Amino acid sequence: SDLRVGLFLWASLGGDACCHVELMRALLVVLLLAALGHPFAFKSAPIEGFADHRWEGGDGIRGECAAHPSQSEREQCFLGSLDSEEKLAEAFAAGVPEYRVHHSMFVPSKRAPDRSVALCSQGSIDRLDRLELQAERWHGPLSLAVYAKHQETMGGGGEAAWNRTVEMLSDFHKRVEDKGECLLTISVLEAVDPASAKEEFDTLYPINSLRNVAVRNAHSPLIMVVDADFAPSEGFHEFLTSDPVIYASLLHHASASRRVWALVSLELHAGHLPIPSTRAEVAALLPNRSVVVAEAYLNPAAHEPVDIDHWLRADGFADGGGAPLTEDAAFEPFVLGAREALPDYDERFRGYGFDKTAHARHLRSLGFSYWLLPRHFAVARYHHPTPTAVRMFGEDPDMLLRTRMEWLFDQVSSDIDA
Numbered sequence: 001s002d003l004r005v006g007l008f009l010w011a012s013l014g015g016d017a018c019c020h021v022e023l024m025r026a027l028l029v030v031l032l033l034a035a036l037g038h039p040f041a042f043k044s045a046p047i048e049g050f051a052d053h054r055w056e057g058g059d060g061i062r063g064e065c066a067a068h069p070s071q072s073e074r075e076q077c078f079l080g081s082l083d084s085e086e087k088l089a090e091a092f093a094a095g096v097p098e099y100r101v102h103h104s105m106f107v108p109s110k111r112a113p114d115r116s117v118a119l120c121s122q123g124s125i126d127r128l129d130r131l132e133l134q135a136e137r138w139h140g141p142l143s144l145a146v147y148a149k150h151q152e153t154m155g156g157g158g159e160a161a162w163n164r165t166v167e168m169l170s171d172f173h174k175r176v177e178d179k180g181e182c183l184l185t186i187s188v189l190e191a192v193d194p195a196s197a198k199e200e201f202d203t204l205y206p207i208n209s210l211r212n213v214a215v216r217n218a219h220s221p222l223i224m225v226v227d228a229d230f231a232p233s234e235g236f237h238e239f240l241t242s243d244p245v246i247y248a249s250l251l252h253h254a255s256a257s258r259r260v261w262a263l264v265s266l267e268l269h270a271g272h273l274p275i276p277s278t279r280a281e282v283a284a285l286l287p288n289r290s291v292v293v294a295e296a297y298l299n300p301a302a303h304e305p306v307d308i309d310h311w312l313r314a315d316g317f318a319d320g321g322g323a324p325l326t327e328d329a330a331f332e333p334f335v336l337g338a339r340e341a342l343p344d345y346d347e348r349f350r351g352y353g354f355d356k357t358a359h360a361r362h363l364r365s366l367g368f369s370y371w372l373l374p375r376h377f378a379v380a381r382y383h384h385p386t387p388t389a390v391r392m393f394g395e396d397p398d399m400l401l402r403t404r405m406e407w408l409f410d411q412v413s414s415d416i417d418a
Contacts (some may be wrong), residue, residue: 013088092404100190108183122210122322123228135182140237143218145210150191204351229380249308254338261373262333265294301330314374323372332356351388356410
């Protein structure tokens with residue numbers, strides 16, 4: 001299948017594009033597949049404001065390759081022209097768009113206790129239902145960065161559209177506040193106007209910019225960054241904060257010893273079952289694979305280095321440490337850490353792919369070590385891949401986008417190692 005072709009390209013890079021030689025090897029794979037007649041055409045509907053959903057590089061290169069009759073030939077022409085570092089940089093270098101951000105647009109009515117952990121999350125307005133479950137389960141500060149699509153902003157949809165957006169968020173905030181357990185802060189990041197964007201890549205979902213907004217509007221000494229789909233287990237915040245000795249030890253190790261604790265991240269694949277809330281419920285669902293480690297079917301190294309069997313037995317922290325983890329370069333779990341010690345997420349990554357991998361690479365370069373976060377977890381109900389994930393790994397992968405993301409990760413890795 002075409003998905004296997006995509007995974008073969010991923011495997012040819014060993015899970016990351018760590019050097020220019022490996023990137024060029026990946027390009028050769030792309031060219032070989034094209035020569036064999038592999039259909040690269042992307043079938044999704046175009047983004048509003050762009051006649052072509054795909055990104056095709058600089059004007060000169062695009063013009064040179066536009067004469068080819070098929071998309072696969074155009075892409076083969078484009079990729080074949082990238083025969084130097086200069087041309088790769090010209091084609092794939094990415095900056096960070098100037099997003100309009102409304103920081104702390106809605107704030108909690110109560111102050112967080114000194115001993116607290118802030119959950120930092122991000123998502124779009126159409127996922128408020130999942131974010132509500134996240135808020136119900138987290139009995140502490142939650143800093144949420146919400147992505148407003150262009151048509152949901154003043155600039156894209158006019159005053160009426162923006163008023164609807166504000167009203168939806170206000171109602172959501174009030175529902176959470178009325179329950180009196182989650183201390184919710186909502187910030188809003190507005191999408192780039194497609195009509196004024198420099199390129200289509202700038203209009204993709206700004207996942208790392210949203211993560212940074214969420215972190216910057218959190219004020220607890222310890223934070224845990226997750227995505228909108230993941231609901232924490234019941235009693236998670238209390239487990240981390242109720243014992244002052246354990247909390248102080250966590251904060252000390254997170255700051256002075258540069259430790260981060262890997263969160264067990266799971267997916268519920270049995271659509272008829274409720275989202276599990278306790279470790280005992282997870283244990284009952286694991287044997288028949290109703291619950292699996294998140295992304296185990298696509299990118300096993302992302303979360304699987306967490307030893308589930310050990311986690312099922314681990315009840316607490318040993319001197320605030322938990323259990324040390326060994327992991328490979330593709331390990332990119334959600335982590336608990338000290339807010340002031342953790343680096344920013346690289347905002348050049350947008351859409352899908354390498355966004356957390358680059359951050360994990362940065363953590364390792366700064367000397368952080370990974371430890372197991374015991375007893376608790378976060379779980380998401382399986383959902384269909386996002387449009388950009390389909391572009392990266394679907395039946396007809398957008399090889400220009402994938403090659404760009406791999407090249408960008410290569411550049412970020414070089415910057416980190418410099």
